[in-house]
Structures are given as C-alpha cells and as structure tokens.
Amino acid sequence: xxxxxxxxxxxxxxxxxxxxxxxxxxxxxxxxxxxxxxxxxxxxxxxxxxxxxxxxxxxxxxxxxxxxxxxxxxxxxxxxxxxxxxxxxxxxxxxxxxxxxxxxxxxxxxxxxxxxxxxxxxxxxxxxxxxxxxxxxxxxxxxxxxxxxxxxxxxxxxxxxxxxxxxxxxxxxxxxxxxxxxxxxxxxxxxxxxxxxxxxxxxx
Amino acid sequence: xxxxxxxxxxxxxxxxxxxxxxxxxxxxxxxxxxxxxxxxxxxxxxxxxxxxxxxxxxxxxxxxxxxxxxxxxxxxxxxxxxxxxxxxxxxxxxxxxxxxxxxxxxxxxxxxxxxxxxxxxxxxxxxxxxxxxxxxxxxxxxxxxxxxxxxxxxxxxxxxxxxxxxxxxxxxxxxxxxxxxxxxxxxxxxxxxxxxxxxxxxxxxxxxxxxxxxxxxxxxxxxxxxxxxxxxxxxxxxxxxxxxxxxxxxxxxxxxxxxxxxxxxxxxxxxxxxxxxxxxxxxxxxxxxxxxxxxxxxxxxxxxxxxxxxxxxxxxxxxxxxxxxxxxxxxxxxxxxxxxxxxxxxxxxxxxxxxxxxxxxxxxxxxxxxxxxxxxxxxxxxxxxxxxxxxxxxxxxxxxxxxxxxxxxxxxxxxxxxxxxxxxxxxxxxxxxxxxxxxxxxxxxxxxxxxxxxxxxxxxxxxxxxxxxxxxxxxxxxxxxxxxxxxxxxxxxxxxxxxxxxxxxxxxxxxxxxxxxxxxxxxxxxxxxxxxxxxxxxxxxxxxxx
Ligand SMILES: Cc1cc2nc3c(=O)[nH]c(=O)nc-3n(C[C@H](O)[C@H](O)[C@H](O)COP(=O)(O)OP(=O)(O)OC[C@H]3O[C@@H](n4cnc5c(N)ncnc54)[C@H](O)[C@@H]3O)c2cc1C
Numbered sequence: 058x059x060x061x062x063x064x065x066x067x068x069x070x071x072x073x074x075x076x077x078x079x080x081x082x083x084x085x086x087x088x089x090x091x092x093x094x095x096x097x098x099x100x101x102x103x104x105x106x107x108x109x110x111x112x113x114x115x116x117x118x119x120x121x122x123x124x125x126x127x128x129x130x131x132x133x134x135x136x137x138x139x140x141x142x143x144x145x146x147x148x149x150x151x152x153x154x155x156x157x158x159x160x161x162x163x164x165x166x167x168x169x170x171x172x173x174x175x176x177x178x179x180x181x182x183x184x185x186x187x188x189x190x191x192x193x194x195x196x197x198x199x200x201x202x203x204x205x206x207x208x209x210x211x212x213x214x215x216x217x218x219x220x221x222x223x224x225x226x227x228x229x230x231x232x233x234x235x236x237x238x239x240x241x242x243x244x245x246x247x248x249x250x251x252x253x254x255x256x257x258x259x260x261x
Numbered sequence: 262x263x264x265x266x267x268x269x270x271x272x273x274x275x276x277x278x279x280x281x282x283x284x285x286x287x288x289x290x291x292x293x294x295x296x297x298x299x300x301x302x303x304x305x306x307x308x309x310x311x312x313x314x315x316x317x318x319x320x321x322x323x324x325x326x327x328x329x330x331x332x333x334x335x336x337x338x339x340x341x342x343x344x345x346x347x348x349x350x351x352x353x354x355x356x357x358x359x360x361x362x363x364x365x366x367x368x369x370x371x372x373x374x375x376x377x378x379x380x381x382x383x384x385x386x387x388x389x390x391x392x393x394x395x396x397x398x399x400x401x402x403x404x405x406x407x408x409x410x411x412x413x414x415x416x417x418x419x420x421x422x423x424x425x426x427x428x429x430x431x432x433x434x435x436x437x438x439x440x441x442x443x444x445x446x447x448x449x450x451x452x453x454x455x456x457x458x459x460x461x462x463x464x465x466x467x468x469x470x471x472x473x474x475x476x477x478x479x480x481x482x483x484x485x486x487x488x489x490x491x492x493x494x495x496x497x498x499x500x501x502x503x504x505x506x507x508x509x510x511x512x513x514x515x516x517x518x519x520x521x522x523x524x525x526x527x528x529x530x531x532x533x534x535x536x537x538x539x540x541x542x543x544x545x546x547x548x549x550x551x552x553x554x555x556x557x558x559x560x561x562x563x564x565x566x567x568x569x570x571x572x573x574x575x576x577x578x579x580x581x582x583x584x585x586x587x588x589x590x591x592x593x594x595x596x597x598x599x600x601x602x603x604x605x606x607x608x609x610x611x612x613x614x615x616x617x618x619x620x621x622x623x624x625x626x627x628x629x630x631x632x633x634x635x636x637x638x639x640x641x642x643x644x645x646x647x648x649x650x651x652x653x654x655x656x657x658x659x660x661x662x663x664x665x666x667x668x669x670x671x672x673x674x675x676x677x678x679x680x681x682x683x684x685x686x687x688x689x690x691x692x693x694x695x696x697x698x699x700x701x702x703x704x705x706x707x708x709x710x711x712x713x714x715x716x717x718x719x720x721x722x723x724x725x726x727x728x729x730x731x732x733x734x735x736x737x738x739x740x741x742x743x744x745x746x747x748x749x750x751x752x753x754x755x756x757x758x759x760x761x762x763x764x765x766x767x768x769x770x771x772x773x774x775x776x777x778x779x780x781x782x783x784x785x786x787x788x789x790x791x792x793x794x795x796x797x798x799x800x801x802x803x804x805x806x807x
Contacts, residue, residue, distance in 0.1 A: 095619045095620075096624050097624060098624075111620075116624065128313055130313050130314045130662050131661050131662055132489070132660075132661045133660075175615075178616070178619070180615065183614075190324055193324070193706060193707055194664065200606035201603055204602035204603065204627070205601070205603050206311065206312075207313045208312065208313065209312055210310050210312050210315075211310050211312065212310070224628060225602065225630040227602070227630075228570055234309065235309050237428070237429055238397075238430075238571045241428040241568075241571050241572050242395060242397055242401060242572075243398060243558055243559075245394065247393065247396075247401050247404035247405040247414070248407050248408035248577075249413050250413055251413040251414075251579075251581065253580070254580065257349075257383070257388065257390060258391075258415060258416065258418040259349040259418065260349070260580045260583050260594070
C-alpha cells in the first residue's frame with residue numbers, strides 16, 4: 058500500500074472526498090494542482106501541496122492560471138467548484154483502484170503525487186468521455202495563463218515580468234505598445250523555386 | 262416585439278463569401294442588407310494583446326467531435342483574423358474524385374475557367390508576391406532547409422501591403438496597421454458606399470418562405486449582446502427576394518438544417534462532406550547550433566535564428582508534392598506558418614502518448630520557444646465531416662467567451678490518414694536531416710485542428726453529393742445562394758481564401774441574374790471596388806463566350 062499524501066497540510070483546509078461539497082479553498086487547490094500538472098513549477102513554499110514541485114522555474118500556477126479561470130469575461134467561473142469536484146471524484150476512484158490511501162487533509166486530486174496526477178490527467182483528457190471537452194478547456198486555459206498571460210494585457214504582463222512570457226522569452230514591444238520588426242529577413246534567396254510556378258507565384 | 266422589414270437582397274455573413282456579392286449586388290442597383298453575427302471593429306481597435314477579451318471578441322474556437330475549427334466572428338469575417346496567404350488552387354484539385362469515384366467539382370469549373378475570376382479578386386485585394394528579402398526569418402529557415410534537402414521552396418503570395426507591414430506577427434488580432442487587405446478595406450466599404458447596409462451583432466437563426474407578395478424568403482435574426490454573445494437583446498426578420506448565405510462552412514449548413522422544415526426540405530448534402538482542408542500542423546524544435554553549422558544562417562550577430570515570433574505568419578512554402586500525376590490522397594503542400602502562444606499547448610514534446618503535450622518535458626520545450634518553426638501541411642482529405650442536429654440557436658453552443666461546442670463530427674478515413682502520414686514524413690525528411698530539428702505533429706487530443714473549414718454545403722453536378730448547382734444556388738430553392746467556404750467542393754492543398762473569393766466573384770453574376778428574375782432592378786458589371794476595370798474586361802470576355 059502506498060501513501061501518497063503527507064499530513065503536512067498547506068493553506069487549504071477541510072476535506073473533499075468524492076463529489077462532496079468543496080470549500081472555496083479546496084476548489085482553488087484542486088484547480089491549481091491540475092494547472093500544475095499541465096505546466097509544472099516550483100513549490101511556492103515548503104508546505105505547498107497543490108504545486109507538486111516537479112520542475113524548476115515557474116509553472117501555470119505562478120503564471121496566474123486560477124486568476125484566469127475566474128476572469129468574468131471567460132464565463133466559466135460558476136462551473137469551477139463543479140469541475141474541481143469532478144476532478145476529485147476521479148482522483149478518489151483512481152487512488153482506490155490502485156490501493157493508494159489518500160489522506161483526508163487534502164482534496165483528493167491534490168493528494169495524488171505528480172506521477173499519478175499526470176496519468177490521471179492524461180486519461181481524462183484523452184478518453185472520449187462525457188467530460189473530455191471540459192477537461193481539454195481546463196488544460197487550454199491553464200496553458201494560456203502560462204503561454205499568453207491571458208488574464209493580463211500583454212504589455213502589462215511583460216512590464217511585470219510575467220513568469221510564462223519570461224520563460225518563453227517573449228519579445229518586448231516598442232514604446233507605444235506595438236511590435237515592429239524593421240529587421241526581419243535573412244535578406245537573400247535561400248532556395249530554388251518550383252519550376253511550375255506561375256508569374257504571380259502560384260502553383261500551376 | 263419583432264419587426265419585419267423588406268429588402269431586395271439579404272446577405273448572411275460578411276467574410277469573403279458575403280462581402281463580394283454584397284458589393285456586386287449593391288453596385289448593380291439592388292437594395293442590400295448584410296447581417297453579421299460578430300461585432301464591427303476597425304484597425305484602431307486591433308490591439309497587440311493576448312488578454313482574453315481582445316482578440317477573442319473576433320475569433321472563435323469551435324470544438325467538434327474529432328476536430329476543432331478556428332474562425333472569425335466579426336464584420337469582415339475570417340478575413341480580419343486570417344494570415345493572408347493568397348494562393349490559387351493547383352489544377353489537379355479541380356479533377357479530384359475523392360473516394361466517391363467521380364469528379365467532385367462541377368464540370369464548368371477548372372483552374373483555367375476560374376483563373377479570370379482569381380484575376381478579378383487579385384485586382385481588388387492586391388496580392389503581393391514576397392521577394393526573398395521580404396520573407397521573414399522562419400520562412401527563410403524553412404526555405405534553406407528545403408534547399409539543403411534537395412527540395413524547392415517558394416515565397417508565399419500574400420494579400421498584404423508590404424510597404425505598410427511592420428512584420429509584427431499579430432495577424433490573428435486583426436491588423437492594427439491596415440497592411441492586411443481584409444474585407445474591411447475593399448469590398449465591404451465599396452458595398453456600403455453603393456448603399457448596402459451592414460448590421461453587426463445580428464445572428465441569423467432561420468430562413469422560411471416570405472409572406473409578402475413578390476418576396477421569397479423571410480430571414481429571422483436575433484440581436485446579440487455585445488458583451489456576452491450568449492445573450493440576445495432582441496429579434497426581428499427581413500423579407501428578401503434573394504438570399505445569399507455566407508456564414509462560413511461552420512455556419513451555413515447549421516442555419517439550413519434548422520430551417521429545413523420551414524423550407525419544405527433541403528438537399529441531402531447539406532451538412533455533409535465537410536472538409537478541414539486536410540490541415541495538419543507540426544512543430545519543429547530547431548537546433549540553433551545546427552542552423553548555423555548546416556545552413557550558415559544568422560538572424561543577428563551570433564544568433565542563427567530565434568526568429569519564431571518575428572514576421573508575417575506565413576512566409577515560404579514547398580510545392581514539390583503538388584504533382585498532378587501522383588495518386589490522389591498523396592499530394593499536399595508544406596507551408597511555414599506561425600501560431601500565437603495560445604496554441605502552444607498543442608505542441609508535443611515526448612513520445613508518451615498520454616502526456617506528450619503537457620508536463621515537465623513540454624515545459625522544457627517551451628524554454629526554446631523562440632527556436633520553434635511550425636509547418637502546415639494542406640492535404641487531400643476525404644470530405645468525411647458531418648454535422649449532427651443543429652443547436653437551438655446560432656452555429657454552435659457557446660460555452661465560454663470565444664469557445665463553442667459544435668455537432669460537427671470528423672473521423673479521418675484511411676485516405677486522409679495516408680495523406681497526413683505522407684506529409685509528416687516529408688516534414689521530417691526536410692527538417693530532421695542531420696539533426697537540424699525535431700519534428701512533432703500537434704497533439705490530436707482535440708482531434709485535428711483546422712482554420713480552413715470547407716465543403717459543408719458544396720457545389721457539384723451530382724444532386725446526390727452536392728447541395729448547390731454550379732451557379733451556387735441551393736437545389737430546389739430558387740433565389741437562395743451559398744457563396745462561402747461551404748460551397749467549395751473539396752480540400753484545396755493550399756489555403757482557401759482566394760478560391761472562396763474567386764468562386765464568390767463568379768457566383769455574383771448568377772446572383773444578379775437571379776435577383777433580376779425576381780423583379781429586382783439590378784445589373785451585373787460593376788468595376789473593381791477601386792474603379793479598376795481590367796478584371797471586368799477579363800471575365801466579360803469569358804461570359805460572352807459561353
Ligand atoms: C486564424 C486564421 C488564419 C487563416 N489564414 C489564412 C490564410 O493565410 N490564407 C487563407 O487563404 N485562408 C486563411 N484562413 C481561412 C480563411 O480566412 C477562410 O477560409 C475564409 O475567410 C472563409 O471565408 P467565408 O466567407 O467562407 O467565411 P468567413 O470569412 O468565416 O465569414 C463568415 C461570417 O459569417 C458570420 N456568420 C456565421 N453565421 C452567421 C449567422 N447565423 N448570422 C450572421 N452571421 C453569421 C461569421 O461571424 C463570419 O463573420 C485563416 C483562417 C483563420 C481563422
């Protein structure tokens with residue numbers, strides 16, 4: 058029998074097994090754990106459970122995944138507790154099937170270790186189940202927080218050295234907030250063109 | 262309360278398919294109303310911004326079953342958000358048979374009969390042939406890799422004013438500098454100047470027979486809330502003598518399906534034979550050291566490439582596998598393309614099937630983002646997509662800002678898969694040679710992804726497999742025309758906008774005739790929107806020889 062959760066609790070309190078009602082903090086922790094599975098990062102503090110600490114540097118959580126999910130314009134805020142509950146139900150089933158004991162001090166998905174989170178997320182995202190599209194959206198938004206800082210204006214995000222954009226080495230705009238590349242080309246012919254090209258540059 | 266108005270011609274949608282007939286009919290003297298679901302924005306509104314709420318106002322991600330489609334949602338349609346690669350379809354495409362075993366395009370259409378119509382479009386949307394010194398770094402890198410692998414590569418013709426273009430690579434957001442020649446800069450303003458009325462945030466829901474004498478169709482719409490497209494602010498109806506459907510290949514068939522009973526039945530082919538243009542995207546993780554060593558390139562002193570975010574999204578392209586003599590389903594083009602960060606998630610990092618596109622290695626791959634190169638293969642798919650029962654309103658069910666769920670189901674056949682495999686192999690042969698890069702097709706967790714939806718209400722000669730005749734009229738419904746991507750019979754092996762536009766130019770003559778027969782005082786023969794007449798002379802010659 059493997060024990061996958063230590064009793065060292067992070068900020069979230071309360072328990073959430075199966076589809077039981079989640080506290081707001083449990084919802085946040087569960088969504089964080091999912092986002093961290095998509096783009097993993099360093100633990101924020103010693104007792105961080107939601108962020109598994111599987112990779113050096115910032116991850117989706119540091120990049121603002123939960124803030125993005127709660128953005129009114131996104132229109133998914135009301136679904137989040139339900140989504141977190143779904144994830145936790147799946148996590149409980151996953152652990153039970155493998156004989157893992159999940160300590161009740163954490164929401165079940167948070168209590169899974171990184172490898173289990175990865176396998177479970179992979180299963181949820183790829184199996185043609187009822188909720189697959191919803192999990193895909195959750196994955197997409199988690200990544201969008203990292204890759205595009207989708208909850209911030211891009212120029213502000215760059216000013217604040219947003220962790221995801223910094224990781225990508227996203228280029229900086231001009232002083233007016235627009236991008237321009239006066240030098241952008243190698244400036245020379247790099248291949249022979251297809252012999253059957255029309256005068257306008259189209260295939261024949 | 263709903264008000265019924267009357268007009269001569271009602272156009273649904275304002276992309277390539279809608280703007281072009283709207284212009285010709287209005288310029289010819291007809292009263293034209295265009296109803297467009299999306300908002301009206303202009304260059305000053307198009308910010309360089311990835312925040313939700315900026316570009317997501319004008320572009321939708323529509324999830325089907327086995328395919329996800331990206332499409333524009335604004336006045337100007339997808340032309341506002343597209344990447345402006347403007348290509349004529351190769352001649353063999355018009356001869357395609359697919360797995361049905363007979364020619365799928367109407368006999369009246371070949372590359373040479375369409376060429377004068379392509380000319381007409383290019384007169385209005387000047388298509389620039391990029392010179393090599395105007396091809397941005399990613400296109401240059403792809404070209405150099407092709408050359409080294411013994412292939413050819415071409416600069417891509419683009420509907421961009423190259424003198425105004427700043428190579429910012431923000432085309433998905435709409436062009437802030439008015440360099441991209443979207444419909445907002447030519448056909449639409451010309452249509453408006455000729456008296457056409459374009460109404461934004463008007464989503465058409467049904468088409469039914471009109472009740473007023475002399476009018477044929479009654480088109481019902483809802484007015485959408487500008488801050489939340491899921492909400493409606495009112496409703497109305499317009500009666501028209503002629504209706505032109507141009508809601509795009511994701512919109513038109515759904516509208517017709519919902520109207521089927523009202524219209525007393527629709528052709529069997531409506532909502533079937535959808536094609537994603539055989540789109541197949543791969544990411545190459547390029548080794549900067551090898552770029553320097555093998556290709557001798559330098560984008561800035563000491564840096565061979567790191568140019569992924571720079572330029573116009575589409576720069577160069579290989580026509581090598583567009584061989585007319587090759588077997589069907591083995592031909593494709595390979596095009597260098599840039600996608601904004603929102604699609605980064607789809608790049609695969611490992612071979613582990615379950616988690617190849619997320620997790621630790623994927624994050625590692627992101628650290629080399631500036632060294633990515635992506636390629637789009639446009640292959641010969643098998644028109645295997647099909648729409649299910651329509652949702653209560655709209656073209657799909659909106660679940661979040663700019664995200665929708667469609668009933669479209671797409672299961673690639675063995676033929677399509679064969680084309681994708683051939684394209685993947687060719688991308689590897691070019692880009693993985695001597696370890697230049699590592700190529701990985703996008704994850705298929707969302708199914709395939711297409712920005713080029715086509716064929717869901719297609720033209721043809723065979724009523725069993727085509728919804729429209731060769732004049733773009735819906736079979737059995739006089740005065741009801743379809744002129745958008747839905748009408749294009751097959752995938753094209755190149756980007757489709759120029760072909761959609763050329764077919765819409767060609768159909769405009771027939772729609773004018775249809776309108777005149779319905780009693781509208783309208784004539785065909787408008788010059789190009791800027792007054793040029795060379796294109797008109799070209800096609801009139803053709804029409805007179807019929
Ligand atoms: C990101 C992106 C990049 C692209 N890049 C290229 C490229 O480089 N080259 C190329 O050739 N093609 C490109 N394309 C594809 C090209 O833009 C489309 O093929 C083309 O615009 C389709 O024209 P259309 O008239 O069929 O539909 P659209 O241009 O999509 O217009 C349809 C319009 O109808 C409206 N509509 C839909 N339903 C309704 C309704 N019920 N009531 C009222 N209005 C409705 C929609 O909001 C939309 O504005 C790209 C597309 C995208 C999304």
